[in-house]
Amino acid sequence: MSITPIPDQTLGPAIETAEIDWQDGQPVSRAFGDVYFSRENGLEETRYVFLGHNRIEQRFAALEEGASFVVAETGFGTGLNFLATWRAWEHHAPPDARLHFVSVERYPLTPADLEQALTLWPELAPLAEALIAQYPALVTGTHRLVFDSGRVRLTLYFGEARDAWSNLRFSADAWYLDGFAPALNPDLWLEQLIGQIATRSRPGATVATFTAVGAVRRALLAAGFSMRKVPGFGRKREMLAGEFNAPASVVPRQNHSPVTIVGAGIAAALTARNLAERGRDVHIFSAGDEPADGASGNAQAALYVKLGVDYGPETQLALHALLHAQRTYQRYDPDNTRFWHRTGLLQLAGSEREADRQRRFLERNRYPGNVLQSVNVTDAQRLSGSPVQSGGLWFPDSGWLEPPHLCQWLLEHPRIQCHYGHKVEQVRHDGRQWQLAFTNSEAQSSNIVILTGGHQVANLLPDGQNYRFRAIRGQVSQLPAEAITGTDAVICGDSYLNPIHGEYAVTGATFDLDTTNPELLTSSHQENIDRLSTWLPGIWSQVPPPAAEALPGRVSFRCTTHDYQPVAGAAGATDEPRGLYVLTGLGSKGFALAPLLAEWLADVICGEPESLEPVISDRLSLARCRRSTDDR
Incomplete structure (x- = not known):
């Protein structure tokens, strides 16, 4: 076996993991020399210290x-x-309420250590299994995990606590000040950190911690918490509990208005489903007759991103979007039978240029092996089931999708109403609500509108075509199964090839900058055949390859921006009418980017903890795409 897992320490996004000693079946931190929970009964300690002194069960029941x-x-x-906390939520909270749990970990457990630790609590086994199944790859930054059909969300930040509370946007109702004893882990209890906790607290937020150390109590008092000592758990004499004394503020009532979405592709479908699972009614308006009739409608789509050599915000977005997409599609289709096929994906180093890029990428970064692995040509052939001629990068948890089936399934929710054959001609604000004008039907009004129609979004924005969006034509070709040797996984080179599904395998797509022709072109089919023959010459089972003029295929137009980064968020400035949002510019990576961007957009609309850090979300603004006077 010659697959080389990339070491998951030090460089790039990989994070250092916890070193665990197991003493009498209990996990103990080797770095801090402290236990993770009480040796007497860790679960009862949690219920006494954190749930009990934050009045969790009573507050859940009163929601x-x-x-x-x-x-x-x-x-x-x-x-x-x-x-x-999740178990208490199941037993006490209203069925349509939503729990957000925000946590940080500088030294995350490995999946094996996590699984071993949680075997100590058989009564939590079903929930533990769900956590283990979605436990994120051990890379720095924010991970969003979704459970129980969207009723429970975990925002898990891998990194320093100070960075987490600076980078995450949320307001807490209750705090669990956990971690190791202050004397053993003093960085976790700095006054600066306590101050950050105060800024992330709602008025009246409660706090509990197992420690009674005077320095911690004084720091909390200085930050605005009223604190008291109470009896500790078990043999521990005292602990601290308190409440945030911030001045009462006028908290706006939660906006439960229905949401209107223009478009029915993957961005629209994922956003609609996300909002519906949060209890929002959603209306979809689409000019087509069915979902995914635009750029999201190809028979097969590879789940793929190209990670940058240098790890910056763009690569961070691509990585976390890919990981979130893998979790999302697996959660929606756990058996890989409806629309998600977790076959793995091979990114070939098939040219000198790409081989050099991958070499530099591997030198400058460390990724866990469950994210990607460097493979030689022998293992690339074995893993892909294809006669590739070079090694490359293997993404074991990627694969391919059936987009029309995926979009149709996402929209089959009782809170989602789809209105097909409704072409939106104009979106304007009348001083009270947003008004949608249609070609052949009555106008509709809505407090919240999301525009997801690819490059056509520009036509509907209040300031029209003053944005740097571009439509790029892409034609895919469906290769007959008998014409190719087949492949067990998605293979990416100068183009991509999906595994055979039914009678065909999809390859492509062309990247046509200077044409708006929506018709299938024989020349585009020939381009797809020639490119595939160049980087994967052994794929053909017959010579010559199939005739271009005989191939079926599909043409669509992908929307890109001037900087090839997506657009997500509010459409207007703070002094303009609110309630208009945009999600577009996903280019050829829509199926990888859309799940995380839809998650974040739903966070923003619902006023809930955000799944993107500002260093990423601030780069997605529509304003950056506005044309300057010189561009017009």
Whole structure:
């Protein structure tokens, strides 16, 4: 076996993991010399210290229908506090309420250590299994995990606590100040960190911690918390509990208005489903007769990103979007039978230029092996089931999708109403609401509108064509199964090739900058054949390859921006009418980017903890795409 896992320490996005000693079946941190939970009964300690002194069960039971509640924690550890809170949520919260649990971990457990630790609590086994199944790859930054059909969300930040509370946008209703004892882990208890916790707290937010150390109590008092000492758990004499004394503020009522979405492709379908699972009614308006009739409508789509040699915000977005997409599609189709096919994906180093890029990429970065692996030609052939002629990067959790089936399934939700054959001609604000004007039907009004129609979004924005969007024609070709040797995984070179599905395998797509022709072109089919023959010459089972003029295929137009980064978020400035949002510019990576961007956009619209850090979300603004006077 000659696959080389990339070491998951030090460079690039990989994060250093916890070193665990197991003493009498209990996990102990080797770095801090401290236990993760009470040796007497860790679950009961969690329920006494954190749930009990934050009045979690009573507050869950008192929530209004459709409300959300945010718990924040300073040390994720084994996930025991999260699972105990989730269990209390199941038993006490209204069925349509939503739990957000925000946690940070500087030294995350490996999946094997996490699984071993959670076997100690059989009563939490079903929830533990769900956590283990979605436990994120061990890379720095923010990971969003979604459970129980969207009723429970975990925002897990791998990195320093100070960075987490600076980078994450949320307001907590309750705090679990967990982690190791202050004397053993002093960085976790700095006054600066306590101050950051105060800025992330709602008025009246509660706090509990197992420690009673005077320095911690004084720091919390200085930050605005009223604190008291109470009896500790088990043999521990005292602990601290308190409440945030910020001045009462006028908290706007939660906006439960229906949401209108223009478009029915993958961005629209994922956003609609996300909002519907949060209890929002959604209306889809699409000019077509069915979902995914635009750029999202190819028979097969590869789940693929190209990670940059240098790890910056663009690569961070691509990586976390890919990981979130893998979790999302697996959650929606766990058996890989409806629309998601987790076959793995091979990114070939098939040219000198690409081989050099991958070499530099590997020198400058470290990724866990469950994200990607460097493979030689022998293992590339074995993993892909194809006669490739070079090694490359293997993405074991990627694969391919059936987009029309995926979009149709996403929109089959009782809170989603689809209105096909409705071409939106104009979107304007009348001083009260947004008005949608259609070609052949009555206008519709809405407080919240999301535009997802690719490059056509520019036609509907209040200032029209003053944005740097571009439509790029792409034609895919469907290769007959008998014409190729087949492949077990997605293979990416100068183009891509999906595994055979039914009678065909999809390859392509062309990248046509200077034509708007929507018709299938024989020349584009020939281009796809020639490119595939160049980088994967052994794929043909017959010579010559199939005639270009006989191939079926499909043409669509992908929307890109001037900087090839997506657009997501509010459309207007702060002094302009609110409630108009945009999600577009996903280019050829829509199926990788859309799940995370839809998640974040739903966070923003619902006023819930955000799944993107500002260093990323601020780069997605529509304003950056506005043309300057010189460009017009």
